[in-house]
Amino acid sequence: MKQTIDQLPLQQEIATVLKQLGIKESNPAYSTGLKWGGSNNKTTRDIYSPADGNLIATVNMATAKDYEQVITTAQEAFKTWRKVPAPKRGEIVRQVGEKLREHKEALGKLVSYEMGKILQEGLGEVQEMIDICDFAVGLSRQLHGFTMHSERPQHRMYEQYHPLGIVGVISAFNFPVAVWSWNAMLAAVCGDVIVWKPSEKTPLTAIACQHILREVLAENELPEGIFNLVIGDAEIGSLMSKDTRVPLVSATGSTRMGKKVGEAVGARLGRSLLELGGNNAIIVTENADLEMALRAIVFGAVGTCGQRCTSTRRIIVHDTVYDQLKERLLKVYDNLPIGHPLDSTTLVGPLIDKDAVNAFTNALQEVQQEGGTLLIGGEILSGENYKTGTYVTPAIVEAENHFEMVQEETFAPILYLIRYSGDVENAIELQNGVKQGLSSSIFSTNLLETEAFLSHWGSDCGIANVNIGTSGAEIGGAFGGEKDTGGGRESGSDAWRIYMRRQTNTINYSREMPLAQGIKFDIMD
Ligand code: UN1
Numbered sequence: 001m002k003q004t005i006d007q008l009p010l011q012q013e014i015a016t017v018l019k020q021l022g023i024k025e026s027n028p029a030y031s032t033g034l035k036w037g038g039s040n041n042k043t044t045r046d047i048y049s050p051a052d053g054n055l056i057a058t059v060n061m062a063t064a065k066d067y068e069q070v071i072t073t074a075q076e077a078f079k080t081w082r083k084v085p086a087p088k089r090g091e092i093v094r095q096v097g098e099k100l101r102e103h104k105e106a107l108g109k110l111v112s113y114e115m116g117k118i119l120q121e122g123l124g125e126v127q128e129m130i131d132i133c134d135f136a137v138g139l140s141r142q143l144h145g146f147t148m149h150s151e152r153p154q155h156r157m158y159e160q161y162h163p164l165g166i167v168g169v170i171s172a173f174n175f176p177v178a179v180w181s182w183n184a185m186l187a188a189v190c191g192d193v194i195v196w197k198p199s200e201k202t203p204l205t206a207i208a209c210q211h212i213l214r215e216v217l218a219e220n221e222l223p224e225g226i227f228n229l230v231i232g233d234a235e236i237g238s239l240m241s242k243d244t245r246v247p248l249v250s251a252t253g254s255t256r257m258g259k260k261v262g263e264a265v266g267a268r269l270g271r272s273l274l275e276l277g278g279n280n281a282i283i284v285t286e287n288a289d290l291e292m293a294l295r296a297i298v299f300g301a302v303g304t305c306g307q308r309c310t311s312t313r314r315i316i317v318h319d320t321v322y323d324q325l326k327e328r329l330l331k332v333y334d335n336l337p338i339g340h341p342l343d344s345t346t347l348v349g350p351l352i353d354k355d356a357v358n359a360f361t362n363a364l365q366e367v368q369q370e371g372g373t374l375l376i377g378g379e380i381l382s383g384e385n386y387k388t389g390t391y392v393t394p395a396i397v398e399a400e401n402h403f404e405m406v407q408e409e410t411f412a413p414i415l416y417l418i419r420y421s422g423d424v425e426n427a428i429e430l431q432n433g434v435k436q437g438l439s440s441s442i443f444s445t446n447l448l449e450t451e452a453f454l455s456h457w458g459s460d461c462g463i464a465n466v467n468i469g470t471s472g473a474e475i476g477g478a479f480g481g482e483k484d485t486g487g488g489r490e491s492g493s494d495a496w497r498i499y500m501r502r503q504t505n506t507i508n509y510s511r512e513m514p515l516a517q518g519i520k521f522d523i524m525d
Contacts, residue, residue, distance in 0.1 A: 077225025090140025096135030274486025
């Protein structure tokens, strides 16, 4: 049965969720897995739900000293953790997955309440965490390298993968826990220890996860320092990026942030894994199934209120179906249920905060100055159910691909409608004609068009889908993109390799000392 928000005893329910997850009002600034610290720090941050504006917690912000404490504990833990056999590390991750299953409902609600995505998507995010745990458990028995034939007699060559050390994870507010788990669970089976700096906008869900991990660590009598959490601002991210004790920094967020992290990590020749902005397009050709395309476009454009890095920002539609699709879209947009994310009838929740609302309205203003036509949406909702000022009506704008605003990623529900004519290659050119390269898709039932899109002169993105939208990827594939998206790959496939260092080993089992390349080097004795 569907319940509307006024039928839900919400405050009480959220209070129960927080209690269930062990979250108190005043929270520590950091955790080393078993221990908490920094709860008397001077700088605090109030966390308000974007859904109803209620203060949900006041968290302490970590200092540079706290960071230091965490790093030294993590270094110590690495010495133990790397010696635990990989499948045994997988067993710990399996238990984390079990606990996440147990707490799926509660954690999903908290994600929804703290971040603002609708409950279905909050639950989906937790499911994504469970899925990566399962994936990582299997992976813990498959961290294999190649073997190769030596050119020398009675010699053997192979490659092995060793743990790296401390993996720093900087995550964004929009996927407050799933993207961390992609990194943390893979890194953990690889034998690394993890230091997580969540977005300062969504620290509660991170604290909740840390509680869940803590139970697993304690039950298995593992040392502190394997899974660490540091709640802080950009300063902590900057310390991490410059820290040679952190061989890999994985960062999710804007291209602007990613460039800073990439530069700082690069300057010390560290490794970075960057998953940054997208400007994802769906191409709708004259051979598309428009009903399918419509569903994918709407989910991609207004899901998570347009705040996924995979959100659909542009649709590139063939002349012949343009008007028909536009009409269908306007009808759906006219009826979008916008409201409290925990209300089961809602499809569009709030934006994260007022800054995001300003970015939304500014982008709409600017694109109209450039010549774009706002067809629908763009208002900030007010009234009893929308008193936070974070609820907006998703917008559709007719625009041209080269407009400055269309070239930018605005983290809000703005969908640009772009027309193309002629061959699918024209659409592909428009689709690739932006700085970002994360996700892309084509709707067509014509093999020639879909294969052109997937060919090496087709989509230049890290993700290219056929008859599926740009967002909502499964964890089994490698996730990430090219150009301004940063080039990193997380999650499935062989993304695990970045969390390990690769070593080539050559073993001589003869009694001779031949050199490679046939070099003669006879010493006299
Ligand atoms: C993100 O927005 O940073 O493909 C991650 C998706 C999700 C992950 C998005 N599975 O939309």
